[in-house]
């Protein structure tokens with residue numbers, strides 16, 4: 122198990138106000154924030170820059186996937202916002218990944234972590250077959266992780282189900298960011314490759330991304346606390362072993 126797996130709260134709220142209401146109850150350092158396409162399209166860079174100024178680590182999850190030149194420009198813009206992590210789709214291919222890497226490395230003073238989404242956690246075998254990707258989801262994750270490693274990225278986004286495999290392929294330092302995390306008893310929603318926080322940590326996830334189990338909870342702040350507690354208990358149990 123990684124020594125400090127971190128909780129990333131996916132702020133997939135319909136409004137900036139709803140997101141702010143939750144973030145105002147949390148402390149930077151206790152978790153990280155993820156701003157994805159829905160909230161960013163509503164609230165834009167100003168919201169992100171405000172949280173960065175307040176000391177938050179923000180994962181800007183816009184999953185860039187375009188021609189290399191366009192993705193390079195988008196990565197430069199993300200770095201200029203001061204975010205902690207930015208991601209692209211590994212499916213964009215080697216040239217796109219290299220352009221993203223170069224854009225971040227040649228950028229200004231701030232250099233966010235750059236990760237690549239492998240196979241979305243909403244994909245199962247049938248939907249992977251439908252888009253024409255060969256092999257099982259795990260095999261596709263391995264292949265796409267190979268592209269991310271070759272381009273010098275800092276990690277991949279994969280499901281907890283592939284975290285151990287990615288660690289074996291890449292070594293400990295390469296990040297394994299895992300969405301599709303569901304506390305026991307939570308609805309899977311549209312996620313297909315899921316694990317509980319405890320199982321994702323045991324599998325070697327370095328960062329756990331959790332959205333709806335928090336944002337749809339009657340008390341989102343309490344839901345964050347409960348997941349953080351589960352993670353702390355799992356860490357302690359691993360340390361005691």
Ligand SMILES: O=C(O)c1cc(=O)[nH]c(=O)n1[C@@H]1O[C@H](COP(=O)(O)O)[C@@H](O)[C@H]1O
Nearest residue numbers: 131157182240241242278300330331332333
């Ligand atoms: O890159 C991501 O963060 C991501 C990749 C992936 O394969 N699956 C995935 O669910 N995500 C994001 O992780 C979050 C998961 O949210 P919940 O399913 O609500 O916990 C969403 O914001 C997704 O956009």
